Amino acid sequence: MRKQLMKGNEAIVKSAILAGCRAFYGYPITPASEIAEAAAECMPKTGGVYVQAESEVAAINMLYGAASAGVRAMTASSGPGISLMQEGISYMAGAELPCVIADITRGGPGLGNISAEQSDYHQVVKGGGHGSYRTIVLAPYSVQEMADFTALAFDLADRYRNPVVLLADGFIGQMMEPVEFPQTATATHLPEWAVVGTAASRPNLITSLHLDSDELEKHIRGLEAKYKAAELREARAEEWSTADAEIVLVGYGIVGRILKAVTAEARAAGLKVGVLRPITLYPFPVVQFQRLAFSARVFVVVEMSLGQLIEDVKLALNGSRPAEFLGRVGGNVPSHEEVLAFVHELARRYGLVRATQEEERMANVY
Numbered sequence: 001m002r003k004q005l006m007k008g009n010e011a012i013v014k015s016a017i018l019a020g021c022r023a024f025y026g027y028p029i030t031p032a033s034e035i036a037e038a039a040a041e042c043m044p045k046t047g048g049v050y051v052q053a054e055s056e057v058a059a060i061n062m063l064y065g066a067a068s069a070g071v072r073a074m075t076a077s078s079g080p081g082i083s084l085m086q087e088g089i090s091y092m093a094g095a096e097l098p099c100v101i102a103d104i105t106r107g108g109p110g111l112g113n114i115s116a117e118q119s120d121y122h123q124v125v126k127g128g129g130h131g132s133y134r135t136i137v138l139a140p141y142s143v144q145e146m147a148d149f150t151a152l153a154f155d156l157a158d159r160y161r162n163p164v165v166l167l168a169d170g171f172i173g174q175m176m177e178p179v180e181f182p183q184t185a186t187a188t189h190l191p192e193w194a195v196v197g198t199a200a201s202r203p204n205l206i207t208s209l210h211l212d213s214d215e216l217e218k219h220i221r222g223l224e225a226k227y228k229a230a231e232l233r234e235a236r237a238e239e240w241s242t243a244d245a246e247i248v249l250v251g252y253g254i255v256g257r258i259l260k261a262v263t264a265e266a267r268a269a270g271l272k273v274g275v276l277r278p279i280t281l282y283p284f285p286v287v288q289f290q291r292l293a294f295s296a297r298v299f300v301v302v303e304m305s306l307g308q309l310i311e312d313v314k315l316a317l318n319g320s321r322p323a324e325f326l327g328r329v330g331g332n333v334p335s336h337e338e339v340l341a342f343v344h345e346l347a348r349r350y351g352l353v354r355a356t357q358e359e360e361r362m363a364n365v366y
Contacts, residue, residue, distance in 0.1 A: 002180075005179075007034055010038045011150070012166065014038070016100065021074055023071050024040075025062035027054075027058075029077055030078070030114040032102065032103075064092055069194055077102075078170075079123075082101075082103050090208075097206065098158045098160075099163050100154055100157055102150075103165055103167050103168070116171045116333065118303050121305060134227045136157075136164040137282045138164065139168070139252040141277065142257075146172060147179050158191070160230055236280045239292075243274075244274075244295070247297065247343060248273075248274050248276050249339075251303065254304075258334060258335075259339065265340055273343060274292075281312075289313065293321045297352060300342070301325050301326070303327045306329060324342075
């Protein structure tokens with residue numbers, strides 16, 4: 001299978017088409033613009049539809065319509081655009097409509113800048129719209145994962161009839177790496193609940209409106225059961241050098257790559273360091289954190305924000321272990337050097353610095 005060199009944003013579109021996506025509605029915004037550009041070029045060639053909407057509000061409602069007809073559909077944006085889509089995302093979750101939304105995050109709040117941040121975590125993972133709903137959230141850390149997780153996102157969206165968000169920082173969207181795609185496309189079929197203008201689909205109703213209180217409560221309880229099932233089955237995380245780790249570094253996206261490099265160097269210096277990288281930000285991989293808490297002394301959360309992921313880490317640990325934090329904002333990425341220095345500082349603070357072989361030899365002599 002031949003690999004192709006491309007940007008993460010472009011990999012999303014090709015993977016989406018191979019996964020059976022045939023409709024894209026969006027509005028360009030840096031650093032996500034290449035997704036709309038690639039969709040405009042490629043969707044019509046595969047018999048699909050590309051529409052540049054007049055706004056992100058229009059785009060998400062177009063997505064509602066396509067999903068109602070049983071079409072695999074997606075959109076993409078960045079922080080300010082995702083903010084505008086939140087009402088529509090709530091509507092789609094309430095109407096149990098599957099779709100995929102790519103959020104390539106940039107600096108904020110407000111217009112911020114076009115550099116990468118990770119400060120969309122709260123609005124995406126916690127649900128920025130109204131009502132009791134959740135979105136499934138996947139966090140790739142490579143261009144290959146941009147492709148792999150896009151395909152997974154469409155499968156999860158259909159499985160749970162729910163919006164799925166691909167949350168990637170601007171670095172992952174803009175970087176170029178070799179990508180491998182499957183040789184055959186996914187075959188998709190119209191779901192039985194879709195409204196497609198036929199006599200068979202005439203009784204189907206797509207709505208999030210339930211005027212009776214008991215009826216709405218029953219509907220929301222049904223959504224709750226669906227989310228609990230996802231929490232049991234779909235939580236994912238990558239562990240790296242965690243078997244004996246006393247210091248567990250936690251980060252997603254581009255930060256996960258930095259933490260692996262820091263871990264290799266810290267271990268060379270004699271520190272027992274490992275990485276736990278959440279892949280699903282919702283459902284959160286609580287079990288992995290609780291298991292590692294039996295042996296780890298401290299968890300270190302590194303984010304390109306003032307601290308949003310760390311809240312879920314603390315909830316998962318439930319006070320069993322401390323969670324320290326290192327963050328950069330404004331489009332600045334934590335450097336390898338500053339994270340490594342922070343790890344060494346924590347190792348001293350928690351009494352985890354080990355004597356060198358020479359120090360141990362001298363201690364044995366005397």
